[in-house]
Amino acid sequence: MPELPEVETTRRGIAPALTGATFRQATIRQPRLRWAVPADLSSQIANQKVVCVARRGKYLLLVLEHGSVILHLGMSGSLRVVPDNEPPQPHDHVDLQFEASDGRCQILRLRDPRRFGAILWHTGPAHAHPLLSGLGPEPFDPAFDADYLRERLRGRRTAIKSALMDQGLVVGVGNIYASEALFHAGIRPSRAAGRLSRTDCQRLVTAVQQTLEAAMAAGGSTLRDFTQADGAPGYFQHAHQVYGRDGAPCQRCGTPIRHRRHGQRSTFWCPVCQPR
DNA sequence: AGCAGTACCTGGTTGC
DNA sequence: TGCAACCAGGTACTGC
Numbered sequence: 001m002p003e004l005p006e007v008e009t010t011r012r013g014i015a016p017a018l019t020g021a022t023f024r025q026a027t028i029r030q031p032r033l034r035w036a037v038p039a040d041l042s043s044q045i046a047n048q049k050v051v052c053v054a055r056r057g058k059y060l061l062l063v064l065e066h067g068s069v070i071l072h073l074g075m076s077g078s079l080r081v082v083p084d085n086e087p088p089q090p091h092d093h094v095d096l097q098f099e100a101s102d103g104r105c106q107i108l109r110l111r112d113p114r115r116f117g118a119i120l121w122h123t124g125p126a127h128a129h130p131l132l133s134g135l136g137p138e139p140f141d142p143a144f145d146a147d148y149l150r151e152r153l154r155g156r157r158t159a160i161k162s163a164l165m166d167q168g169l170v171v172g173v174g175n176i177y178a179s180e181a182l183f184h185a186g187i188r189p190s191r192a193a194g195r196l197s198r199t200d201c202q203r204l205v206t207a208v209q210q211t212l213e214a215a216m217a218a219g220g221s222t223l224r225d226f227t228q229a230d231g232a233p234g235y236f237q238h239a240h241q242v243y244g245r246d247g248a249p250c251q252r253c254g255t256p257i258r259h260r261r262h263g264q265r266s267t268f269w270c271p272v273c274q275p276r
Numbered sequence: 277a278g279c280a281g282t283a284c285c286t287g288g289t290t291g292c
Numbered sequence: 293t294g295c296a297a298c299c300a301g302g303t304a305c306t307g308c
Binding site for chain 1: 281282284285286287
């Protein structure tokens with residue numbers, strides 16, 4: 001589920017409670033996530049203060065004094081800050097108990113029905129972790145510009161939509177926002193990535209940034225299970241121009257939105273507004 | 277190297 | 293109503 005806007009919404013939701021707090025212990029009810037939850041997670045984090053809550057692509061980083069907790073929400077993960085005595089629900093796999101400076105204890109709780117998410121411990125700077133070291137630039141990094149995109153796409157025959165979802169090219173764009181950004185850029189999802197002009201690349205960079213920005217402002221998209229850290233849904237799904245609108249009229253030109261499955265992924269586009 | 281396909285999981289929806 | 297098939301937002305891995 002969560003793409004960059006949902007992960008960033010989560011980060012903003014949990015950061016105020018966690019920053020400056022001290023971890024006490026971890027409770028692991030289900031260690032089998034995308035990768036096994038480290039058995040020593042509890043002892044690794046115990047008595048360490050949270051320096052900051054950061055994000056790199058779709059990864060959330062709890063930066064502690066002597067290492068980082070690396071979190072990924074996979075397709076169905078969510079994080080909430082709940083009271084210390086809140087009973088766990090099904091799929092609440094991991095609790096990180098922390099104490100605020102006023103002595104009050106709370107829990108950062110990871111729920112993940114599909115268990116494609118991950119929670120890992122890394123001693124040392126998180127960006128050196130193998131999962132993070134190969135990531136492309138953040139979409140709002142000035143390094144992500146038309147020249148960079150054109151250079152990286154040169155010679156590639158794969159569909160531009162697949163390329164956009166490649167986290168080594170640019171981080172944060174998943175299946176929903178790839179379709180949305182391509183609509184705003186006026187580019188067919190099936191277009192060979194290497195055949196985009198420089199103008200196309202410029203339009204796409206701008207479209208990716210504007211799409212993600214608008215989604216973050218709306219608190220992300222809630223489809224199925226995503227909620228913000230306080231349990232409230234996001235609202236950006238109501239602003240989707242193409243995603244999930246198969247057969248519905250394009251809100252710009254009225255043409256029915258088209259849908260196609262490539263691999264196991266659904267792609268949506270307007271045949272008139274996306275001519276290139 | 278680049279690409280397509282597969283696997284990992286559970287739960288909600290659809291269709292017979 | 294019951295049950296099977298299908299579908300879902302991510303990504304590492306395999307093999308061509």
